[in-house]
Amino acid sequence: GENVEQHPSTLSVQEGDSAVIKCTYSDSASNYFPWYKQELGKGPQLIIDIRSNVGEKKDQRIAVTLNKTAKHFSLHITETQPEDSAVYFCAARPTDSNYQLIWGAGTKLIIKP
Amino acid sequence: DGGITQSPKYLFRKEGQNVTLSCEQNLNHDAMYWYRQDPGQGLRLIYYSQIVNDFQKGDIAEGYSVSREKKESFPLTVTSAQKNPTAFYLCATTGQGNEKLFFGSGTQLSVL
Numbered sequence: 351g352e353n354v355e356q357h358p359s360t361l362s363v364q365e366g367d368s369a370v371i372k373c374t375y376s377d378s379a380s381n382y383f384p385w386y387k388q389e390l391g392k393g394p395q396l397i398i399d400i401r402s403n404v405g406e407k408k409d410q411r412i413a414v415t416l417n418k419t420a421k422h423f424s425l426h427i428t429e430t431q432p433e434d435s436a437v438y439f440c441a442a443r444p445t446d447s448n449y450q451l452i453w454g455a456g457t458k459l460i461i462k463p
Numbered sequence: 464d465g466g467i468t469q470s471p472k473y474l475f476r477k478e479g480q481n482v483t484l485s486c487e488q489n490l491n492h493d494a495m496y497w498y499r500q501d502p503g504q505g506l507r508l509i510y511y512s513q514i515v516n517d518f519q520k521g522d523i524a525e526g527y528s529v530s531r532e533k534k535e536s537f538p539l540t541v542t543s544a545q546k547n548p549t550a551f552y553l554c555a556t557t558g559q560g561n562e563k564l565f566f567g568s569g570t571q572l573s574v575l
Binding site for chain 1: 467504506508521553563564
């Protein structure tokens, strides 16, 4: 079955710098890759997603890139701000999973003032 | 959050006790899900329901039970058969044809 690995587990960056979180997946048939942000004491919220027929997608300071050949996708946050501090989860959806997601273990992003 | 209410926020279970976690939604979404979150791990699917009176097991259903008698409600019971119940439990929904998951604020379950 599908397996999703996420790195790093913790990332600390200076405010204003960029942050990159990477995920790899094992099932080449996976076709949907969302990213969720979870703030302390809350449920995750979708921040951006990408489908397998697209290589890159951008939404203001957030972008996601997908490399289908290498089976990895990355979240890029530019000009980081204190409110970006949170845990970020990637996920992948195999085509034979009845639309269920397989999740990465999460990355704790710390923005240093 | 925003239409999904989970209660209680904190719950304590004694040995041999069954406990029920509540999840109510007013988003008129068809599908509802229960996830378990452990520190340093991704979310794992316990049960999901795509329509009323129907539900399917997820990856870690053993020791849990659910019901879906109403569209708005999807309660999760953690039975005494679940030997390691301490975790953060998240309820989520999706609308018809929509892949975006909407999550509640979660319930932290601990064992006394």
